[in-house]
Amino acid sequence: MYAVAPPRRPLPTRARTALLVLLTALVSGMFAAPALAAGGDVTWTVRTAANDYGDDRSSFSYGVNPGGEAEDAMVVANHGKEPLRLAVYAADGYTTDKGGLDLLTQDKKSRSIGSWVHTPRTSVEIAPGKSAEIPFTVTVPRDATPGDYVGGILTSLKQSDDAEGIAVDRRLGIRIKLRVSGALRPALAVEDVRVGYDGSANPFARGDATVTYTLHNTGNALLSGTQKVTLTGPFGALSTDAADVAAPPELLPGERWKVTVPVHDVTPAFRLTATATVTPLITDAAGSTTALDPVRATGHGWAVPWTALVILILVVAAAVAAFVLTRRRRARRAEREEERVREAVDQALRENAGHQA
Missing domain, CATH: 2.60.40.10 (Immunoglobulins)
Incomplete structure (x- = not known):
């Protein structure tokens, strides 16, 4: 508990160097x-x-x-x-x-x-x-x-x-x-994590992603914090960390702060998962800063390598077309072979009928 502020004593009125706050x-x-x-x-x-x-x-x-x-x-x-x-x-x-x-x-x-x-x-x-x-x-x-x-x-x-x-x-x-004074309940929430991806025309190049989320001071204490953002592909593969994520300002109780974090050199792994980890920092009355337990939240976004996908689709389409054409040619050869056999059988039957006559 905090004690009531000390009594005020007479204040000096002499001029001093001004401090602009x-x-x-x-x-x-x-x-x-x-x-x-x-x-x-x-x-x-x-x-x-x-x-x-x-x-x-x-x-x-x-x-x-x-x-x-x-x-x-x-x-x-x-x-x-x-x-x-x-x-x-x-x-x-x-x-x-x-x-x-x-x-x-x-x-x-x-x-x-x-x-x-x-x-x-x-x-x-x-x-x-x-x-x-x-x-x-x-x-x-x-x-x-x-x-x-x-x-x-x-x-x-x-x-x-x-x-x-x-x-x-x-x-x-x-x-x-x-x-x-009273029960101090510092609490920080990470909300609405989203992922956007911007690739390139090069099918083998990596692209840039943007992770956005909102910090919400849900407690009753002033809070700042440190932040870390990580992007991963399916099953946790192809992990990429954002570099130098700026610290948020000190948020008053109830305030929200929108965070936008660019992440470079991201592999277009079709489905990306962003994990935002924020460690809240609280300052006590003496000015000492204490780190609280980290808070994490995740969000998802698509990172489709469209150029590579188009190439893949064209390759698959060409393979399917080649397979279909090959089957058709085989079917036509089989039909021609059957027709030739039928004609040979018919010819043999006709010749046999002529000898009997």
């Missing part, structure tokens, strides 16, 4: 550059405050009992020449299609850690060259499900670009990882 900027649904001044310099930065949790952290991380809370703070520094007014809010995290962590925008409703983080104010105004400390409290509901949650606390600057006619929302924030 997470940066996302939304421009009409597309990611863009960080918040910039007219000269192209970053106008503000965020970092974790120095306190009992540590003096130089890259992100916020807590272990809290259901019904408990953790208090911390983020420091925001204005490096620009104009006063800066920023919105402050928390949001749930999710894994993007590219495998990175992103946070919900302010107009999206957070349902877990993003709704458990509370700040005394929803905006902050910082004078040029100054910094402000933004305290926040993570309050875990008593009925919170044990396991891992990931979100973040964000600062946001919304600006309108009259020239482009669009609204720009530049966001800068820090990741929050929370483990709610």
Whole structure:
């Protein structure tokens, strides 16, 4: 079980070198550059405050009992020449299609850690060259499900670009990882394994296969892992391993990740079997990584050597045609021989009848 987070002591307000942890900027649904001044310099930065949790952290991380809370703070520094007014809010995290962590925008409703983080104010105004400390409290509901949650606390600057006619929302924030104490049940499933094959016109050449499957975090803990993919022919023969299968991103509980693995130099053995083996990796509160029991799943696909098959069909067809023609010729010779015998018998009978007469 995790103890309730330690009490917060007075935090220093002195300026320090800023640490950029997470940066996302939304421009009409597309990611863009960080918040910039007219000269192209970053106008503000965020970092974790120095306190009992540590003096130089890259992100916020807590272990809290259901019904408990953790208090911390983020420091925001204005490096620009104009006063800066920023919105402050928390949001749930999710894994993007590219495998990175992103946070919900302010107009999206957070349902877990993003709704458990509370700040005394929803905006902050910082004078040029100054910094402000933004305290926040993570309050875990008593009925919170044990396991891992990931979100973040964000600062946001919304600006309108009259020239482009669009609204720009530049966001800068820090990741929050929370483990709610209780039974931790890490589980990873490998689902929907499929095999595709792309051969060549050379009947004796090998081809390339593509194995796809989905990783599904069915447990309540953050999981990454290592992967191995093997292709075999009928009866386990002609085994081929995929080279350098990339590790998946760290998946949040409930998330899915589509994996595509190319496999080269595959023998077209008509029927291929793909075996995906994933070893889940879990990180504990101290930062140590532990490997869990491997998870395996199989799928099948056709790898037909069409050129060789066509050649084989033509050879078989030619052999069958030759066999049929040979039988027909033999049958005709037999018929001609029988006809000759009948004619000889008839001739002999006629001659014998003439002698008797």
